[in-house]
Amino acid sequence: MRRPTIEWQVCGHCNYDCTYCIQSKASRQGHPSDDEVTKFLAFFSSLPNRWEIKMTGGEPFSFKAFMGRIIPGLVATTSHKISVLTNLSAPNAVLDRFAETTYGRLGVVSASLHLEFASAEEFADKACRLRERMAADATLVCNSVMVPGQLEAAARAQAVLSARGLKFFPQLMKTKSGVFDYTEGDRKRLLPLVGEAPSPRQANVSPSYRGRLCYTGVDYFVLTQRGEAWSCRTARRFNEGYLGNVLEGSFARRQAPARCNYDICPCTVPANRGMIQGVGDDLVGNDLLGEGP
Ligand code: SF4
Ligand code: SF4
Numbered sequence: 001m002r003r004p005t006i007e008w009q010v011c012g013h014c015n016y017d018c019t020y021c022i023q024s025k026a027s028r029q030g031h032p033s034d035d036e037v038t039k040f041l042a043f044f045s046s047l048p049n050r051w052e053i054k055m056t057g058g059e060p061f062s063f064k065a066f067m068g069r070i071i072p073g074l075v076a077t078t079s080h081k082i083s084v085l086t087n088l089s090a091p092n093a094v095l096d097r098f099a100e101t102t103y104g105r106l107g108v109v110s111a112s113l114h115l116e117f118a119s120a121e122e123f124a125d126k127a128c129r130l131r132e133r134m135a136a137d138a139t140l141v142c143n144s145v146m147v148p149g150q151l152e153a154a155a156r157a158q159a160v161l162s163a164r165g166l167k168f169f170p171q172l173m174k175t176k177s178g179v180f181d182y183t184e185g186d187r188k189r190l191l192p193l194v195g196e197a198p199s200p201r202q203a204n205v206s207p208s209y210r211g212r213l214c215y216t217g218v219d220y221f222v223l224t225q226r227g228e229a230w231s232c233r234t235a236r237r238f239n240e241g242y243l244g245n246v247l248e249g250s251f252a253r254r255q256a257p258a259r260c261n262y263d264i265c266p267c268t269v270p271a272n273r274g275m276i277q278g279v280g281d282d283l284v285g286n287d288l289l290g291e292g293p
Helices: 034-046 066-079 092-102 121-135 151-163 183-193 233-237
Strands: 005-009 052-056 081-086 106-112 139-146 167-172 220-221 228-230 242-245
Touching: 005 183, 034 066, 052 066, 052 106, 052 233, 066 081, 066 092, 106 121, 121 151, 139 151, 139 183, 151 167, 151 183, 151 233, 228 233
Parallel strands: 005 052, 005 220, 052 081, 081 106, 106 139, 139 167
Antiparallel strands: 220 228, 228 242
16 A cells, blocks of 8 residues: 655755765755745645655754754644654654654654764663653664674664564665675674564565556655755655656646666665555555665
């Protein structure tokens, strides 16, 4: 079943600077103005039906208006489900407030562990604390990029998180053109972490769905901090699938699905929200484990 979803890049700014970040430093900055935040909130409240608004960055919590206006505004003026992708670096007091404000409206918290900036132990403490404050129907998933040459550390982190009962979602490292070409040794180390043939719920291995019918652009789209809407991330990379700008009033969704024309589907969100024909059809309720950026 399709679950209408918007992936909104709330801001470009991030408080981390991971060496493997897929976003260039130049694009990892900026945020909407006060006036633009007002327009975004008006746009979301004008959408028919209930959507899931999955907020990404940069790091959403590093933008003051995220907790100051956006989260309270979405809760007060819309009925949409709220999800977030975060590096979980915000102080516990802020995360507590987030859990309290979104209680009953939260979908998925996708928490990314970046071992260059946080230890698995401190990350697990914060993730467990947040999970305790979330309603039973909300989900918390922990992601981590499988950094070449550092897979022993990733395996140790997986053990720490699993011991605390946290779901762990490994992500193969991406490059501009696809998935990183791991060495033979790293491929062996990846096997116990990622599995032989993982589904989009178990790991993000950036498969190809070329030729399948895809509802992105209809019931899913990507929204940038500048208000530009694109049918999916891959389409945007090829400068295709532009749907207009929600801040300028030129946004329009596609009326019908289209066949996928790409060799890589780098994000699991469309697959896990039922957008791609024949993929993830078995997913129900909040059974959404795969939540990579
Ligand atoms: S936390 Fe995410 S967005 Fe920020 S630098 Fe690291 S990978 Fe990039
Ligand atoms: S299958 Fe993936 S890459 Fe292809 S159009 Fe859909 S979301 Fe984009």
